[in-house]
Amino acid sequence: MTVEDDNRVVERTGWAPVRHFAERSVLGLAAVIAAGLAFGTLLLLVRFHWTPLRNLDQAIADGLNRRVAASELAVKVLEQISSFGGRVFMTLLVAVVVAALLLRRRPRPALYLVVTGIGALILDPSLKALVGRVRPVVEAPVAHAPGNSFPSGHALGSMIVYGMLALVLIPMVKRAGRPWFLGLAGLIVALIGFSRIALGVHFLSDVLAGWLLGLAWISVTAYAFRIWRREAGHRTASPVHDGLEPEAAADLRPAPAEDAVLPHPWAKGAEILVGWVLVFGMLYGVGYVVTRWTPGWDERFDQWLQTFRTPDLDELSRLWSKAGDTHAILFVSLIFCPLAIAAWRRWRPVLFLALAMFGELTLFLTSAAAVDRPRPLTDQMDGRMPTSSFPSGHIAATICLWTAIALISMPRIRSAWRWVFPVLAVLMPIGVALSRMYRGMHHPTDVLGAVLLSAGWLTVLWITVRPGEHAGTATEAAAEASAIPDLEPVR
Known part of the structure; x- marks a missing residue:
């Protein structure tokens, strides 16, 4: 599309789409910068052992440990919730969705999931090695985890995985159900993060850092995807709640050609x-x-x-x-x-x-x-x-x-x-x-x-x-x- 074509589009539709795109871009950039600054602040406070943060982390870890250790059922429930943020489970989940997208002939969102997921696999161990924070020490340990503590790999991974899956799959959901769909993804991420704190394997700041870094990473990759989509000829700027590829809605719906699963x-x-x-x-x-x-x-x-x-x-x-x-x-x-x-x-x-x-x-x-x-x-x-x-x-x-x-x-x-x-x-x-x-x-x-x-x-x-x-x-x-x-x- 040439510059003259773009000018004709602007004349026909007005400046509203351009203004909306600019507003979304500025808000998105502000969100990424805010998440990045918050993560950087936490990283410095943890790296230099800021006493108020350390005391707050330990107090929360001790308080939750006293409540959770008294109930074997609570430990089992928290371990099950935590498993949904495990690397093996989330890798298999992403692999299945990628395979399904390829079957539906949607390679672009499939590649987005692969690239964004690989970024999560690189960020987690790199930052853990850089900071070198040891895991919480509580009175009655109920769970154990290898490696360092900051940031929480489960929190980082779940934010990235469930966030990017929501961005890719939300076009298949009807508009009335999209807030519930996004809310469910957010609830899963929140529960996984809480389970890691309650099990005594992470501090609160570890989980917050994982969420902030994960939010920043999927924001960056989503913006890169939108640029890629725009360069591929999709000039219309769609809001985030329409997903990364709104035109894929028909292909993402599970059974668009089926009338009734079973007659009578x-x-x-x-x-x-x-x-x-x-x-x-x-x-x-x-x-x-x-x-x-x-x-x-x-x-x-x-x-x-x-x-x-x-x-x-x-x-x-x-x-x-x-x-x-x-x-x-x-x-x-x-x-x-x-x-x-x-x-x-x-x-x-x-x-x-x-x-x-x-x-x-x-x-x-x-x-x-x-x-x-x-x-x-x-x-x-x-x-x-x-x-x-x-x-x-x-x-x-x-x-x-x-x-x-x-x-x-x-x-x-x-x-x-x-x-x-x-x-x-x-x-x-x-x-x-x-x-x-x-x-x-x-x-x-x-x-x-x-x-x-x-x-x-x-x-x-x-x-x-x-x-x-x-x-x-x-x-x-x-x-x-x-x-x-x-x-x-x-x-």
């Missing part, structure tokens, strides 16, 4: 409930039989597997067994679901997976409690378990997860890579089943119960939910979504 939801819910009851009845009947009539080979097979025990196989079986526990299943589900929505722009596949895992869990818990079968009379490497032996929850969860993913992915992926999913749907349950029996935790008939549970429940969901309907590829889904006009134009 009440009827479908009744069908699913009836199917659940039938599967439970089948499990209870089989469990009743194997509990009162235990074939000899059921015990002998576990004993035979244990003759192969070696330290290396013990460790391998532990890892395979972990692949079927709750944390691993939840981890895979939370990665697959947003990527499935990004690729196929429909909620129904995600609903199918969510119902598969929820139904598996409830069927396992109720049938295990009803059958109450003892564990094998062999050396149990995982110790005493709170649930009974029939059916195996690890194996049932593994079968349901990977089979559901295969059923969702196979009709929607045209390349040869789609065969990876059925292969995993076979190999993962076999590995978990062998590891659980090797470790003396289940009989072979418990494995049979897990297979019956998974087969029955997935059949019920396949008939009722029909996840294969509208099973287009990612390209077809994008074309379908682009044909639908944006009902809320960006202003």
Whole structure:
């Protein structure tokens, strides 16, 4: 666009957009300078051990420690909140969002997240090494953390990560919900910072410094992004609450082309409930039989597997067994679901997976409690378990997860890579089943119960939910979504 074109735009629209852009730029610059000066002041006060600040930090740390140390529940809640600001969790969160943006063909905000996130990874250890402040010393320590204290890496990282995610994703939220969306992001950041102080691993000034530095960094990178966007031809200056790329609203919405997740939801819910009851009845009947009539080979097979025990196989079986526990299943589900929505722009596949895992869990818990079968009379490497032996929850969860993913992915992926999913749907349950029996935790008939549970429940969901309907590829889904006009134009 030439200077003459710019002049024509100004003549047509007036000076209001230019004035608004200038006002926002000045306010943004003032905010960055204020945050930078506040952080620099804190840095100097901490570096030179200013007594009033040191006394205030220690008084707050001691007061919170006395209250938190008296409650084991409070410690667990604070540790869980703190985990949402951990480096591993936030790195995985950003990686999933970046992958989803690339699937939606939005490389520019994806690159913004990568660059801004890398900056956070560099700033935290560099400043910690520069200042060298030791962590708080309290009367009753309830948590420990390695490294130096200033600034708080959790506070810095959470401000940057949740802040930049809010800037990138807010265009998908309707205008009425945007204050709530930003408020939720701010609440998460505030709770993470408070948890670090309450756990006694950071001073108040550490957390404040992390927030200020994080705010300054995302402000700088957001301004650089806006310049990049302007140079790419987007001359309209949009307010911050419209996000970094307002024109991406249609691409960021999870399922713009989907009318109803399930037609006749009440009827479908009744069908699913009836199917659940039938599967439970089948499990209870089989469990009743194997509990009162235990074939000899059921015990002998576990004993035979244990003759192969070696330290290396013990460790391998532990890892395979972990692949079927709750944390691993939840981890895979939370990665697959947003990527499935990004690729196929429909909620129904995600609903199918969510119902598969929820139904598996409830069927396992109720049938295990009803059958109450003892564990094998062999050396149990995982110790005493709170649930009974029939059916195996690890194996049932593994079968349901990977089979559901295969059923969702196979009709929607045209390349040869789609065969990876059925292969995993076979190999993962076999590995978990062998590891659980090797470790003396289940009989072979418990494995049979897990297979019956998974087969029955997935059949019920396949008939009722029909996840294969509208099973287009990612390209077809994008074309379908682009044909639908944006009902809320960006202003």
